[in-house]
Amino acid sequence: MRELRERRDSLHRNTLAGGHAAVERQRASGKRTARERLDLLLDEGSFVELGLHRRQLPTGPLSPRERPRTDGVVVGSGTIEGRQVFVYAQDFSIFGGSLGEAHAAKIHKVMDLALETGSPLIGLNDSGGARIQEGVMALHGYGGIFRRQVAASGIIPQISVVLGPCAGGATYSPALADFTFMVRDIAKMYLTGPAVVKAVTGEHVSHEELGGAGVHGESSGVATFVYDDEPGCLEDVRHLVSLLPSNNMELPPRSAASGADTDVRPRLAEIVPADPAKPYDVRDVIAEVTDDGAYFELHEGWAANIVCAFARVDGEVVGIVGNQPIVLAGVLDADAAQKAARFVRFCDAFGIPLVTLVDVPGFLPGSEQERGGIIRHGAKLLYAYCEATVPRVQVILRKAYGGAYIVMDSRSVGNDLSLAWPTNEIAVMGAEGAVDILFRRELATVDDQRELRAELLAHYNEQLIHPYYAAERGLVDDVIDPAETRSLIAKGLAMLRDKRRQPFRRKHGNMPL
Ligand code: HXC
Secondary structure (H helix, E strand, O other), X not given: OHHHHHXXXXXXXXXXXXXXXXXXXXXXXXXXXXXXXXXXXXXXXXXXXXXXXXXXXXXXXXXXXXXXHHHHEEEEEEEEOOEEEEEEEEOOOOHHHOEOHHHHHHHHHHHHHHHHHOOOEEEEEOOOOEOHHHOHHHHHHHHHHHHXXXXXXXOOOEEEEEOOEEEHHHHHHHHHOOEEEEEOOOOEEEOOOHHHHHHHHOOOOOHHHHHOHHHHHHHOOOOOEEEOOHHHHHHHHHHHHHHOOOOOOOOOOOOOOOOHHHOOOXXXXXXXXXXXXXXOOHHHHHHHHXXXXXXXXXXXXXXOOEEEEEEEEOXXXXXEEEEOOOOHHHOEOHHHHHHHHHHHHHHHHOOOOEEEEEEEOOEOOOHHHHHXXXXXXXXXXXXXXXXXXXXEEEEEEEEEEHHHHHHOOOHHHOOOEEEEOOOOEEEOOOHHHHHHHXXXXXXXXXXXXXXXXXXXXXXXXXXXXOHHHHHHOOOOOEEOOHHHHHHHHHHHHHHHOOOOOOOOOOOOOXXXX
16 A cells, blocks of 8 residues: 555656656646646546556667656546546657657557547647657557547547647648647647758748648648637537537437527528629528527638538537638639538538538639649549438528539438528529520620620529529429528428438448548
8 A cells, every 4th residue: 555655646746747847848838738738628527547657668778767657648538528538648748748659558548448438539739759769669659549540430539639749640640530629839730840841842931830720720721620729729629529429329419409490580581692793601691590609610711611510400410511602702612622521521420410501603713723633622522422321401592503513412412401592593504604605606696795695694594593493303392481491400400310321331432532
């Protein structure tokens, strides 16, 4: 007992991690310690630590004289709003949070337990990367993390929170996670740091410019969420977990019904201007159709021409995908397609119904997009919708043209319920372009084109462009009063709640990556 007490006392001092000086350095750089972070993340008193005694074995002349316990990572289980999660938090005050054999083995242990118990996994990253003194064993440790992440993908939600450096191959852990959180100023993610960049390419670039939260939240799309401080970030990790099922065998957590099925929202018709050229913020529509007007948006700063968000409708968690007319008129481009594709696939893997709000003029034309692989990236979104077996409700708010109409969860790619507002325009293309292509010769033969043109435009609009054309052919289930949108989405979701569709058995498809 005396030995146990002594060890516990000494381990208690471990709350100071790598010692006063290292912890002070951590604080001076605006960061909290691993244990302070876990206190913010988990329900009070719920943390059960594993592997506290673990430390690095002496490995040779290069190995550090000190062998601090925990080996630079605090791991275990805890709860968030009473539901179990597994966590690891790298401790930068010990060997710069670098990952060696013992450190990796501790992470592997909680990853295995998370998968086997069907609990979300949350990793708090703050690390100098592979522990240089441990050579290939450090690399081997990373490989074991990546392999486990892939094995657990689609079975348990995986969340990566970057709260310090995350360099080299270590970046592939956040990249493989379902959601990556970053905090401005303290989080940096890059494959090669500024010094290597300068040596190899001659480019001078700061840590922040190379891999700060701004870069990954707005340009690369690696970060799903970006925050100004750690408490705000960890609070939102808790919020995200509260919206997700613990694993793919569980239903997403429901809250009490909100009466959405009888809720009439006249404001919806005012939000969306009838003139298809006039922009509006689709998030105002989302706030009208979701419970309490609340939604949790992913990738707010990246590919903002499409909005992806979790929300509740009548207490049920849904994934909302909406074209955003205030950014690039809501066109689909390569980034938007990738953003929405990954979101659709997450929702489908975890049984979260999809609500798709369509107002799309088409794909973004141009050589930049073609060279950037819009065909390949657009195909990802198409693939994701075609494959999804969760309940799928499509609402066409205003216009839906061409290939972009098909991709945005049209009937042909498998939606279960399609609702259209009466002001809809659904067609291969708008009237002007169509008339130019179809009647070029006829228009060329007349002296005054205006009259004929006006007539042809009127015909086109009358015959093809309205939603009843699609409704008569069964591509739209109903043309609805916009005010009924919320209630009909709620009723549709209730109708589809027990939907089961089994895909054919195969090893896996070959989605265009
Ligand atoms: C061992 C490391 C370490 C590492 C940092 N430390 N990184 N120890 N292996 N990879 C130690 C430092 O020696 C130092 O120890 C302490 O951690 C704090 O580091 P500082 O440099 O003082 O901190 P700071 O100035 O904040 O700089 C942080 C840093 C820098 C930018 C992360 O430490 C750095 O560049 N480290 C190396 C990063 C790197 O190249 N890692 C390998 C990437 S490749 P003392 O004893 O002085 O406190 C990789 C491959 C993964 O990770 C492959 C996966 C497949």
